Amino acid sequence: MSKELNTVYIGRKPTMNYVLAVITNFNSSNTKEVTLKARGRAITTAVDVAEIVNHRFMKELNVSEITIGTEEIQQEEGGTRNVSTIEIKLTHD
Amino acid sequence: MSKELNTVYIGRKPTMNYVLAVITNFNSSNTKEVTLKARGRAITTAVDVAEIVNHRFMKELNVSEITIGTEEIQQEEGGTRNVSTIEIKLTHD
Numbered sequence: 001m002s003k004e005l006n007t008v009y010i011g012r013k014p015t016m017n018y019v020l021a022v023i024t025n026f027n028s029s030n031t032k033e034v035t036l037k038a039r040g041r042a043i044t045t046a047v048d049v050a051e052i053v054n055h056r057f058m059k060e061l062n063v064s065e066i067t068i069g070t071e072e073i074q075q076e077e078g079g080t081r082n083v084s085t086i087e088i089k090l091t092h093d
Numbered sequence: 094m095s096k097e098l099n100t101v102y103i104g105r106k107p108t109m110n111y112v113l114a115v116i117t118n119f120n121s122s123n124t125k126e127v128t129l130k131a132r133g134r135a136i137t138t139a140v141d142v143a144e145i146v147n148h149r150f151m152k153e154l155n156v157s158e159i160t161i162g163t164e165e166i167q168q169e170e171g172g173t174r175n176v177s178t179i180e181i182k183l184t185h186d
Contacts, residue, residue, distance in 0.1 A: 043137045047177040051163045066159040068181070070144045084140040088161070 006031050010038035010046040018049045022090065023057055032091055033064075039071060039085040050088045058092065065089040099124050103131035103139040111142045115183065116150055125184055126157070132164060132178040143181045151185065158182040 006025045010018050018036070025034045038046035054061050067087045072080040099118045103111050111129070118127045131139035147154050160180045165173045 041137055043140055044134055044177065047136055047161050047179060050161060051175075051177050055163060063161060066161065068140050068143060068156060068159065070148060082144075084137065084144050086140060 006033070007035045007037055008049075010036055010042045010049060012042065015045055015048050015052065018045065019052050019057070022049060022053050026058065026092070032093070034090050036088040036090070037085070040083045043084065043086045046086055046088055050090060053090065061090050061092050063088060064091040099126070100128045100130055101142075103129055103135045103142060105135065108138055108141050108145065111138065112145050112150070115142060115146050119151065119185070125186070127183050129181040129183070130178070133176045136177060136179045139179055139181055143183060146183065154183050154185050156181060157184040 006029065008018055008021045008025065022034050022036070025031055036046045036049055050063060054063065065087075066089070069085045069087075070082050071085050073083050074080055099122065101111055101114045101118065115127050115129070118124055129139045129142055143156060147156065158180075159182070162178045162180075163175050164178050166176050167173055
């Protein structure tokens with residue numbers, strides 16, 4: 001896996017956990033790009049993380065790309081349901 | 094206000110209400126562009142609305158631009174808190 005491309009998966013932990021993960025990613029591995037990925041309710045958290053990192057900790061960052069999508073989730077009781085996804089790409093020069 | 098630029102504000106109503114609002118906007122006013130705006134928890138709903146309109150009802154649409162931001166909200170007990178925002182622009186030719 002390329003060190004240039006790092007991904008932080010956003011889930012149900014406190015927002016600041018993911019903020020720290022993003023900052024650590026940028027600082028520890030010479031990465032110029034970190035992608036946040038989230039689905040369902042965590043989409044809001046992903047946007048919060050991007051905004052907090054960007055405005056409070058690493059003002060030199062840019063949101064270079066945001067994409068949304070849909071994933072099919074297998075349900076325990078059978079069948080599938082759709083869930084929305086988001087990817088937010090943060091870059092610095 | 095230009096008829097070319099329509100906005101649907103996403104809040105706490107059921108997702109399909111907003112899906113219908115977007116479709117009505119496109120169909121009733123010759124609009125080529127509708128922007129979804131949401132903040133806080135409603136961000137997830139905004140992404141759901143964009144995906145449902147796009148995949149189920151109006152497959153010719155494109156998500157032409159997504160921007161995220163932060164707004165300061167005045168709190169009743171005084172002071173402010175920050176809330177994340179999203180804007181999703183849907184266009185068709």
